[in-house]
Amino acid sequence: MMDLLNILMTESFWAASLRIATPLIFGVLGALICERAGVLNLGIEGIFVVGAMCGWMAVWLGAGLWGGVLVAALAGAFFGLLHAILTVPLGLSQHVSGLGITLFATSVSYYTYRTALPDVSSPPRIEPFRALDIPILSDLPFLGPVLFQQTALTWLALLMVALVWYVMNRTALGVAIKAVGDNPGSVDAQGLSVYGLRMGAILAGSALMALGGAFLTMSAFDAFFFGMVNGRGWVCIALVIFASWRPGKALLGALLFGAFDALQVRLQTEMGALVPGQVFLMAPYILSIIALVIAARSADYPRALLTPWFKGQR
Amino acid sequence: MIRIEPRENPSRVFAVGIPILSAVISLAFAAIPLLAAGANPITAYGEMIKGVFGSVFAVSEMLTRATPLIFTGLAAALAFRAKLWNIGAEGQLYLGAIAAVAIGSGVLDISGILLLPLIIVLGAAAGAAGMMAPTYLKVRFGADEVVTTLLLNFIILIFLQMMLEGPLQDPMGLGWPQSAPVLDQGVLPPLMDRMRVHSGLILALVLAAIAQFMLARSVWGFKLRAVGENAAAARHAGINVRRSLFGVAAISGALAGLAGVSEVAGLKGYLTADLSPGFGYTGIVVAMLAGLSPVGVVIAALFIASVFVGADSMSRAMGVSSFLADLVVSMSLLCVLVGGFLAKYRILRTKGATA
Numbered sequence: 001m002m003d004l005l006n007i008l009m010t011e012s013f014w015a016a017s018l019r020i021a022t023p024l025i026f027g028v029l030g031a032l033i034c035e036r037a038g039v040l041n042l043g044i045e046g047i048f049v050v051g052a053m054c055g056w057m058a059v060w061l062g063a064g065l066w067g068g069v070l071v072a073a074l075a076g077a078f079f080g081l082l083h084a085i086l087t088v089p090l091g092l093s094q095h096v097s098g099l100g101i102t103l104f105a106t107s108v109s110y111y112t113y114r115t116a117l118p119d120v121s122s123p124p125r126i127e128p129f130r131a132l133d134i135p136i137l138s139d140l141p142f143l144g145p146v147l148f149q150q151t152a153l154t155w156l157a158l159l160m161v162a163l164v165w166y167v168m169n170r171t172a173l174g175v176a177i178k179a180v181g182d183n184p185g186s187v188d189a190q191g192l193s194v195y196g197l198r199m200g201a202i203l204a205g206s207a208l209m210a211l212g213g214a215f216l217t218m219s220a221f222d223a224f225f226f227g228m229v230n231g232r233g234w235v236c237i238a239l240v241i242f243a244s245w246r247p248g249k250a251l252l253g254a255l256l257f258g259a260f261d262a263l264q265v266r267l268q269t270e271m272g273a274l275v276p277g278q279v280f281l282m283a284p285y286i287l288s289i290i291a292l293v294i295a296a297r298s299a300d301y302p303r304a305l306l307t308p309w310f311k312g313q314r
Numbered sequence: 315m316i317r318i319e320p321r322e323n324p325s326r327v328f329a330v331g332i333p334i335l336s337a338v339i340s341l342a343f344a345a346i347p348l349l350a351a352g353a354n355p356i357t358a359y360g361e362m363i364k365g366v367f368g369s370v371f372a373v374s375e376m377l378t379r380a381t382p383l384i385f386t387g388l389a390a391a392l393a394f395r396a397k398l399w400n401i402g403a404e405g406q407l408y409l410g411a412i413a414a415v416a417i418g419s420g421v422l423d424i425s426g427i428l429l430l431p432l433i434i435v436l437g438a439a440a441g442a443a444g445m446m447a448p449t450y451l452k453v454r455f456g457a458d459e460v461v462t463t464l465l466l467n468f469i470i471l472i473f474l475q476m477m478l479e480g481p482l483q484d485p486m487g488l489g490w491p492q493s494a495p496v497l498d499q500g501v502l503p504p505l506m507d508r509m510r511v512h513s514g515l516i517l518a519l520v521l522a523a524i525a526q527f528m529l530a531r532s533v534w535g536f537k538l539r540a541v542g543e544n545a546a547a548a549r550h551a552g553i554n555v556r557r558s559l560f561g562v563a564a565i566s567g568a569l570a571g572l573a574g575v576s577e578v579a580g581l582k583g584y585l586t587a588d589l590s591p592g593f594g595y596t597g598i599v600v601a602m603l604a605g606l607s608p609v610g611v612v613i614a615a616l617f618i619a620s621v622f623v624g625a626d627s628m629s630r631a632m633g634v635s636s637f638l639a640d641l642v643v644s645m646s647l648l649c650v651l652v653g654g655f656l657a658k659y660r661i662l663r664t665k666g667a668t669a
């Protein structure tokens with residue numbers, strides 16, 4: 001028990017939690033925007049892969065780190081556009097389309113990577129984002145080491161939470177996006193474009209998801225591996241329900257998840273002899289299911305989620 | 315302006331034509347990545363066809379590859395018919411495989427002739443349990459089964475690694491994470507001499523035929539379709555929706571579990587963590603190409619298996635990445651989705667503003 005408290009008191013533990021949470025913050029925000037507009041985006045897992053691959057490859061080809069981030073976001077938006085066309089004007093099954101996007105995006109990424117680098121055994125590395133060391137602030141007790149061990153992408157993720165919160169709760173655009181996910185007919189009656197709002201939300205959300213992937217290859221690691229996304233996208237889909245589609249709670253959910261995951265790694269080193277390591281590896285996925293089960297009953301789904309809307313039809 | 319309106323009588327030609335057209339279009343699209351890799355598409359297609367139909371061995375390889383896809387395709391098709399989104403066939407496949415080696419590799423002392431039937435039944439039961447659990451969470455707590463089954467895939471894969479490094483590890487395996495081989499009495503016998511195609515294929519075909527009959531002609535099939543088309547109306551008509559969901563969950567999971575049994579007891583002989591290159595996920599594509607019809611699943615599985623075997627062989631001959639196969643398979647799913655739209659609706663050009 002003391003061990004547990006000791007772990008929770010360390011700065012490195014909270015720094016690790018925030019680092020693990022970063023890709024999830026991007027992913028949950030992205031999923032949140034799509035679902036608020038009424039469209040489930042199961043393409044998330046594949047869009048993570050695309051973001052990870054494209055961001056890394058752009059940097060490797062010499063685009064610079066921020067160039068890589070931009071390329072990743074654009075690539076994510078491209079696959080988002082595909083999902084948007086299939087699910088919004090065509091009104092096709094959001095489940096099947098999303099899974100199709102995940103399969104397509106993943107295989108495009110893997111094929112591109114293999115074609116560009118046919119026979120490398122160890123993947124080429126890039127110079128990733130470094131921790132932002134802000135002179136006086138990083139000397140703050142506790143908070144300094146936790147926050148200022150993070151890279152620019154973590155800061156970007158936190159900024160995005162604020163931005164998405166602001167747009168969703170304080171702007172007319174946010175009201176329109178939420179309305180189009182609850183009652184698209186009324187939005188149409190206001191003379192706004194249901195298709196435009198929904199497709200725009202999917203594009204923006206998918207770009208954010210891709211940044212979650214880009215964080216993996218450009219900040220958490222410095223290279224691209226097959227299978228490196230490893231279900232993070234699906235975890236985000238569970239977390240967005242847990243967060244009841246609110247940006248603030250999304251941040252909280254991602255941080256809680258990051259904390260549990262960081263704790264899991266530390267417990268594994270402490271108790272590795274007693275329990276097989278795999279039990280700890282399972283923990284994040286089991287936690288996601290538990291979070292989902294707790295939140296599901298009271299979940300206030302956007303009312304028109306999964307329901308296509310066609311102009312001129314009741 | 316364009317206007318979209320539903321077709322009044324969707325033609326039956328579409329039902330058969332669209333999957334075939336989607337398959338052809340996705341293969342044609344493959345020319346783009348082939349060109350990007352600097353390969354001549356015509357030569358590549360030639361190599362693919364040779365790789366699938368060039369010899370008896372090649373055809374046997376294709377049928378071997380189609381076998382698990384028929385099982386997982388059926389698993390997805392039946393569940394999707396009831397709008398139960400079982401995306402967990404990959405995990406259920408491994409549960410079936412774990413059960414098969416746990417019983418079949420001589421840990422339990424079971425006499426000869428009973429071993430194979432026991433492996434099949436318990437492998438199916440393990441897969442069924444793997445889908446019953448998320449269905450319970452859905453019915454009891456309203457937890458979305460898409461997310462839970464997807465997450466379970468990862469949990470089961472880690473569980474598998476734990477088993478292969480623990481209780482199920484082959485003592486003679488030099489420390490590799492693999493199980494002991496299935497005993498001879500537990501093996502699904504091969505269908506041809508010196509070929510890998512095995513009697514798991516016969517089992518898959520028989521089950522597809524049964525599924526087709528049950529779905530089209532039985533009361534069970536009628537209830538299943540009613541639940542999928544309109545759960546509220548089905549409930550109103552006195553159908554026990556929960557029971558229908560649990561029933562189809564068990565059958566869907568069992569079919570996925572049998573894919574694992576068939577791969578272990580028919581093909582590999584022992585269990586490793588790379589038994590399935592995503593058969594569970596590919597099964598979803600098979601089911602969608604099949605229009606969720608069991609007979610269609612068999613045809614779609616043969617097509618997708620051809621793509622995989624053909625692309626593998628082409629990849630060896632021309633040095634193009636074999637991820638091409640996954641690319642073609644995912645494109646065929648997107649094509650068939652769009653095709654389904656064109657079958658149901660027609661797009662009209664309207665002149666001027668006629669609101």
